[in-house]
Amino acid sequence: MTEPTTRRNFLKTGCLTVAAVGVTLAGGGTLAATVHAPIDMPETTFGEKKMDDRILVAYATKAGATAEVAAHIGQALSAKNLPVDVMPIKKVTDLSAYSTVILGSAIRIGNVLPEVTKFVQANQAALQQKPFSVFITCMTLVPDTEENRKTVSAYLDPLRAVVKPAHEGLFAGVVDPKKLALLERWMMNAMKTPVGDFRDWDQINAFAESVAV
Numbered sequence: 001m002t003e004p005t006t007r008r009n010f011l012k013t014g015c016l017t018v019a020a021v022g023v024t025l026a027g028g029g030t031l032a033a034t035v036h037a038p039i040d041m042p043e044t045t046f047g048e049k050k051m052d053d054r055i056l057v058a059y060a061t062k063a064g065a066t067a068e069v070a071a072h073i074g075q076a077l078s079a080k081n082l083p084v085d086v087m088p089i090k091k092v093t094d095l096s097a098y099s100t101v102i103l104g105s106a107i108r109i110g111n112v113l114p115e116v117t118k119f120v121q122a123n124q125a126a127l128q129q130k131p132f133s134v135f136i137t138c139m140t141l142v143p144d145t146e147e148n149r150k151t152v153s154a155y156l157d158p159l160r161a162v163v164k165p166a167h168e169g170l171f172a173g174v175v176d177p178k179k180l181a182l183l184e185r186w187m188m189n190a191m192k193t194p195v196g197d198f199r200d201w202d203q204i205n206a207f208a209e210s211v212a213v
């Protein structure tokens, strides 16, 4: 029987995968096992660049699903005539032009991506002074049950401890084996994680609507 996708499963299988990487590399294996297919990193500006009450939608992704969600949220906000910048979090250097900040992250082994944690820590003071929201994409929300929501909500505890977000979007994500490194595919196979695109665009639109208010 298929084991449910739980945080503990991700952590356990993640550790085993890390051990497998060690063995592979120590055994003279190739780094190809950790190589990713190239992914799109959208960077878009909606509205007049010089306005200083812009909305920032910054994202961290490994396989592209979270970047697409960020781009979609940017588009939804711009449809309300709001000035928006969508960009990878690693490219954000200054928050002063932004009245609102929305950060998106993929989840890997029970955590938001490290660049998101570092960003929130480094910009704690600025983020405390403006509306700040977070969204994540992950596979524990397949299926989207109350229990799985609790598990996924806990992924945000380390960020909440630094700055409490005004809005949180917890979204099911995507597993597309073509976009994963070999070791990640092993891990997903070992965990029997469902393959496919499980993003619920109505939920994502509702989140965009809530942060726009």
Ligand SMILES: Cc1cc2nc3c(=O)[nH]c(=O)nc-3n(C[C@H](O)[C@H](O)[C@H](O)COP(=O)(O)O)c2cc1C
Binding pocket: 007, 010, 011, 060, 061, 062, 063, 064, 065, 066, 067, 105, 106, 107, 108, 109, 110, 111, 137, 138, 139, 140, 141, 172, 173, 174, 175, 180, 184, 187, 188
């Ligand atoms: C190596 C790996 C580890 C993952 N770990 C978790 C996890 O701990 N919990 C979870 O809910 N989803 C986990 N996922 C699922 C991803 O968070 C999900 O596929 C997400 O949509 C990927 O976003 P991205 O395409 O922007 O990288 C993992 C996926 C991979 C490939």
